[in-house]
Amino acid sequence: MPADRPTERDPQLPGRLLLTERDALMPLLRETPEERFELRTACPGWTVRQVLAHCGAALMRIVEGRLEEGVFLPASNAADVAEREDWPLRRVLDELERGFTEAGPAIAPHDDGQLDAVALGEWVHAGDVREALGEPGAYEGAGIRYAIPLLAVTSGRRDTPLLRAHLTGHPAPVVLDRPEEGRSVAEFHGDVATLIRIFTGRPLVGTRYRLLGADEQELLIYR
Structure with a gap:
């Protein structure tokens, strides 16, 4: 890794990070017994399932351009998670996988970098999930x-x-x-x-x- 901090934004980085995490995380989640999605995470009050619901919702907001004022604030995040409480787990995972796949190109044109921070946060949440499940690689790995x-x-x-x-x-x-x-x-x-x-x-x-x-x-x- 270079000693100098990047001075310019690379618009492709968020997409590369999300695709790398998709390929690493989704097979693990698909094979995890459903009861383990109720384990608590480092995010106060949220289970593994709720963290994943938040991640999928946030990414799909970006994909679909639903970025109204207040989005990604705690109240908005909680509402997105509550909306998905009755979804089958498979639907939650399908939305997450689609978000990982499609959000990168939607983030790239946003030069202010705010959505780059969201992509990084999704990767960090994947680490939260790994840690809760007792899996190696939390906050490190290929991404x-x-x-x-x-x-x-x-x-x-x-x-x-x-x-x-x-x-x-x-x-x-x-x-x-x-x-x-x-x-x-x-x-x-x-x-x-x-x-x-x-x-x-x-x-x-x-x-x-x-x-x-x-x-x-x-x-x-x-x-």
């Missing part, structure tokens, strides 16, 4: 090569402190966000999954890392 550049761009738009991440197994540091006048560069030492947890507010229990020059709350990109 990380697209998720890290998206995180770099998204963190820059959220004005988080400049961070140089020294990731386990990667020879070059990853630089996230832009310099803030008069402030030293913060430093992270740890694995990539823990870095994702910090930026997205996921539980850090059992992790091991060093964060110097910033605190976890300053790095949150989803508030």
Whole structure:
């Protein structure tokens, strides 16, 4: 991974991330016993099924251009999940798979990058699901090569402190966000999954890392 943070948005990254996650996650979900979809996730109040319903609904809103004011706020997300409570599980999964497949081209033309953050959030939710199911690869896996550049761009738009991440197994540091006048560069030492947890507010229990020059709350990109 390069040491410099991307300065320009790559409109193809969200679609690549979503397709990679589709190919990795959907076969797992199709083979998972239905009762396991009632397991609780890191998202307060939401089960695996409810997280997946939210993901499918959000992606299909993008595909269908239903992006009215207030969409993706907590009340809107809760309403989308409630609408799908009586759906058969297969319908929930079918909608999710379609969203993973079709949302990328719909996101690409949006130069403001707001929908890029949604695509990244869908990938993070896939990690929430993996963790709840006890599956390996939460917040890492094949999609990380697209998720890290998206995180770099998204963190820059959220004005988080400049961070140089020294990731386990990667020879070059990853630089996230832009310099803030008069402030030293913060430093992270740890694995990539823990870095994702910090930026997205996921539980850090059992992790091991060093964060110097910033605190976890300053790095949150989803508030």
